[in-house]
Amino acid sequence: MYTQSIDLPQDPGDLPRDPRPGARAASTAADARREADFEASIAADRKIEPQDWMPADYRKTLVRQISQHAHSEVVGMLPEGNWVTRAPSLKRKAILLAKVQDEGGHGLYLYSAAETLGTSRAEMVDALHAGKAKYSSIFNYPTRTWADVGAIGWLVDGAAIMNQIPLCRCSYGPYARAMIRVCKEESFHQRQGYDIMLTLARGTAEQKAMAQESLDRWWWPVVMMFGPPDSDSVHSGRTMAWGIKRVSNDALRQKFIDATVPQAELLGLTIPDPMLAWNAERGHYDHGPIDWDEFWRVVNGEGPCNRERLADRVAAHEKGAWVREAAMAHARKRAGAQSRAAA
Numbered sequence: 589m590y591t592q593s594i595d596l597p598q599d600p601g602d603l604p605r606d607p608r609p610g611a612r613a614a615s616t617a618a619d620a621r622r623e624a625d626f627e628a629s630i631a632a633d634r635k636i637e638p639q640d641w642m643p644a645d646y647r648k649t650l651v652r653q654i655s656q657h658a659h660s661e662v663v664g665m666l667p668e669g670n671w672v673t674r675a676p677s678l679k680r681k682a683i684l685l686a687k688v689q690d691e692g693g694h695g696l697y698l699y700s701a702a703e704t705l706g707t708s709r710a711e712m713v714d715a716l717h718a719g720k721a722k723y724s725s726i727f728n729y730p731t732r733t734w735a736d737v738g739a740i741g742w743l744v745d746g747a748a749i750m751n752q753i754p755l756c757r758c759s760y761g762p763y764a765r766a767m768i769r770v771c772k773e774e775s776f777h778q779r780q781g782y783d784i785m786l787t788l789a790r791g792t793a794e795q796k797a798m799a800q801e802s803l804d805r806w807w808w809p810v811v812m813m814f815g816p817p818d819s820d821s822v823h824s825g826r827t828m829a830w831g832i833k834r835v836s837n838d839a840l841r842q843k844f845i846d847a848t849v850p851q852a853e854l855l856g857l858t859i860p861d862p863m864l865a866w867n868a869e870r871g872h873y874d875h876g877p878i879d880w881d882e883f884w885r886v887v888n889g890e891g892p893c894n895r896e897r898l899a900d901r902v903a904a905h906e907k908g909a910w911v912r913e914a915a916m917a918h919a920r921k922r923a924g925a926q927s928r929a930a931a
């Protein structure tokens with residue numbers, strides 16, 4: 589989608605310096621002017637586009653966040669993909685198949701947006717497969733029952749939308765624009781998940797118990813998905829100053845909890861947090877302590893499914909090698925035919 593912008597101007601810091609007297613001072617002045625223009629754009633809430641000058645750290649942090657986001661979408665296909673062959677009806681199977689494909693599409697928009705910053709998709713995918721790049725902690729939990737597909741749609745997509753709506757206003761144009769379509773699709777996913785939960789909650793006692801058991805397992809990992817508390821968030825200060833992140837981890841977490849409690853009440857399900865209580869003074873729900881040790885264990889590779897997820901991703905990539913080769917061969921053949929026709 590954005591690959592026409594891949595030929596980026598090099599960061600001036602990477603270029604050899606002009607050795608002539610006075611040239612160094614001139615280039616330092618030019619750097620300062622570019623930096624001031626960048627800061628003025630951020631302050632005026634103007635979008636930064638791929639061809640614009642940007643500080644190396646801004647570029648680096650965007651590649652980190654967007655590629656991690658892309659990896660999350662792609663790895664996120666695995667837990668639900670696990671249920672495609674076992675969905676309880678043809679209708680549910682068709683819906684789930686379409687949802688999983690949507691997540692793959694989100695990964696592609698996001699890899700394309702990150703490529704505009706000068707890092708190739710192959711490099712990003714290699715970093716994921718080598719275990720150097722992160723993806724969301726939430727996808728390291730197992731999907732044991734059909735209710736888990738409902739819980740993922742309702743809660744995981746619900747949390748993803750909460751986090752991604754502010755990203756539609758991100759200062760980097762290609763990321764912000766990619767998020768608009770992603771959010772529309774995630775919102776549909778959230779409703780399909782809630783619909784599964786509603787059907788189970790209004791079904792037999794056994795089905796309702798399955799929905800409750802799923803909520804019991806997914807609640808805390810979803811609450812953690814927003815990232816560490818603001819006090820421990822290493823990147824928030826800079827990314828918020830740069831207009832990449834607009835709302836902090838804790839504020840988004842609170843917004844999610846406030847929105848989700850009434851939805852659980854409507855389902856007749858109980859959120860597994862005995863300390864959850866409306867605080868009229870704050871105008872928010874108070875919640876119990878979050879097990880941050882568990883979060884960091886999962887982020888650092890020791891969650892219930894980390895190894896399995898990465899191994900499945902690597903295997904899927906390897907099995908898809910012939911598709912990539914065939915697509916490249918087809919593109920070469922078409923380009924050859926077009927240039928022969930033009931000659």
Ligand code: FAQ
Pocket residue numbers: 652653656657658660661664665691722723724725726740744745748751812813814815816820821822823824827833837887
């Ligand atoms: N999991 O300083 P902060 C989806 C890491 S998409 C793993 O607060 P930041 C769709 C963080 O990277 C879900 N690692 O970081 C779907 C950093 O480590 P680093 C993904 C995490 O960037 C639905 C360190 O901790 N969404 O669900 C997590 O300011 C259903 C310090 O943290 C996005 O990626 C975590 N949960 O804030 C698909 C949205 N949290 O990089 C299928 C875009 C933090 O220095 C089915 N990303 N870390 O090594 C963001 O908004 C931000 O990157 C945050 C983290 C909020 C995730």
